[in-house]
Amino acid sequence: MERSLIPAQIEFRSLTKMYGPVAAVKDLSLTISRGEFLTILGPSGSGKTTTLMLLAGFVAPTQGDIMIAGRSVGAVPSYRRDQGIVFQSYALFPHLTVRRNLEFPLEMRGVKADERATRVDRILERVHLADLGGRMPSQLSGGQQQRVALARALIAEPPILLLDEPLGALDRNLREQMQGEIKNLHREFGITTVCVTHDQDEALTLSDRIVVMRAGRIEQIDAPEALYDRPATRFVAKFLGEANIFESPRFKLESDAAQPPGSVAMIRPERICVAAPEAPRPPDAHQRQCVMGTVDEMIYSGPLRKYRVRVAGSALVVREHVASGQQIFQRDDQVRLEWLRSDLRFVA
Structure with a gap:
């Protein structure tokens, strides 16, 4: 050449x-x-x-x-x-x-x-x-x-x-x-x-x-x-990072977009916020879906803390950056999970 x-x-x-x-x-x-x-x-x-x-x-x-x-x-x-x-x-x-x-x-x-x-x-x-x-x-x-x-x-x-x-x-x-x-x-x-x-x-x-x-x-x-x-x-959603896939959730999913035929809903763990049930709602609460769940496991990994939470029979992974003054939840704690409806994605 x-x-x-x-x-x-x-x-x-x-x-x-x-x-x-x-x-x-x-x-x-x-x-x-x-x-x-x-x-x-x-x-x-x-x-x-x-x-x-x-x-x-x-x-x-x-x-x-x-x-x-x-x-x-x-x-x-x-x-x-x-x-x-x-x-x-x-x-x-x-x-x-x-x-x-x-x-x-x-x-x-x-x-x-x-x-x-x-x-x-x-x-x-x-x-x-x-x-x-x-x-x-x-x-x-x-x-x-x-x-x-x-x-x-x-x-x-x-x-x-x-x-x-x-x-x-x-x-x-x-x-x-x-x-x-x-x-x-x-x-x-x-x-x-x-x-x-x-x-x-x-x-x-x-x-x-x-x-x-x-x-x-x-x-x-x-x-x-x-x-x-x-x-x-x-496949891409699960291979590139972690993803919560909603196969057949027992609660109604709320989204700003219509779900295409032949697709499933997905959300990334870091898009989900975890809080105590009685904690004040954020100012944009009207744009969020809110569900209650029970903590199965808390995993600490330095800069990140990961929760596995049971929600109406489904297991969701939640990931948040560790910060001072943050409330830490343990196994069997009741928590409130919230995410922006616009963060929900649909994958083939």
């Missing part, structure tokens, strides 16, 4: 990948804009990793085509697709120093020694590893190794960056820190980025758009906030 520093547009055209009688990806069509950060999200077996491997050129499609910058790459081997790739395992060369790991992709592209040194110095500074260029990968922490892997993928300024579960091997605090790093690097370099993950928080934090996959097909594509707030199907 012709070398270009311009972020590339990617198109999947009716892409299918069969493994014997099993379709890992089924008739997938998708366009990824130049400079976009798109995350493919889904459970195990949904086809998300196969989709990334097809784009990387590690596996060949059974049907369909992939276009990059307007050109078909179906017959182009992976090493000629000019893409930076970061794997969950980092895949650093254990026998090379950090600096030599970063120089390697430049050597393969024929970059001269003085230019290689300049680029390595610049990228090490950018990922906050300027003093660690002489260390071996085994002498680095997990977060530092992840920064090296990102730097190696970015140093040749590829038009496309592929991330395969890039933060899966890190602990929670380090994962959140690296999410910020990846977001800043994407903003700075503007590279078209495709990320595969099963981590919903990671997808919501990093992405311009999220593709939710199920059984080899796209279930829904949207911006993170829209996808979370307005899921199209029960």
Whole structure:
């Protein structure tokens, strides 16, 4: 492929990948804009990793085509697709120093020694590893190794960056820190980025758009906030965060919109307010539905407190941010639950 520093547009055209009688990806069509950060999200077996491997050129499609910058790459081997790739395992060369790991992709592209040194110095500074260029990968922490892997993928300024579960091997605090790093690097370099993950928080934090996959097909594509707030199907609602699904409630649901045929009602746990039965009603009470219930369980998790509440035979999950002076309810306490009628959603 012709070398270009311009972020590339990617198109999947009716892409299918069969493994014997099993379709890992089924008739997938998708366009990824130049400079976009798109995350493919889904459970195990949904086809998300196969989709990334097809784009990387590690596996060949059974049907369909992939276009990059307007050109078909179906017959182009992976090493000629000019893409930076970061794997969950980092895949650093254990026998090379950090600096030599970063120089390697430049050597393969024929970059001269003085230019290689300049680029390595610049990228090490950018990922906050300027003093660690002489260390071996085994002498680095997990977060530092992840920064090296990102730097190696970015140093040749590829038009496309592929991330395969890039933060899966890190602990929670380090994962959140690296999410910020990846977001800043994407903003700075503007590279078209495709990320595969099963981590919903990671997808919501990093992405311009999220593709939710199920059984080899796209279930829904949207911006993170829209996808979370307005899921199209029960699967998306339950997979992306928690959701209270009202299958056949024994109380009348109130909504500002008519329920479409073949749908069920849904509300997110943080949209529900919990209070003592005798507590004063809020000023917008006329816009809210109010039900009484009994606490089954209270779960404390640092910044959040979660309740499981029985309401007329249904079990509702309520989630609230912990604040000083807040009333805390325990098992068997009677509570009043309220939510805005406009917060009720309907999913297929």
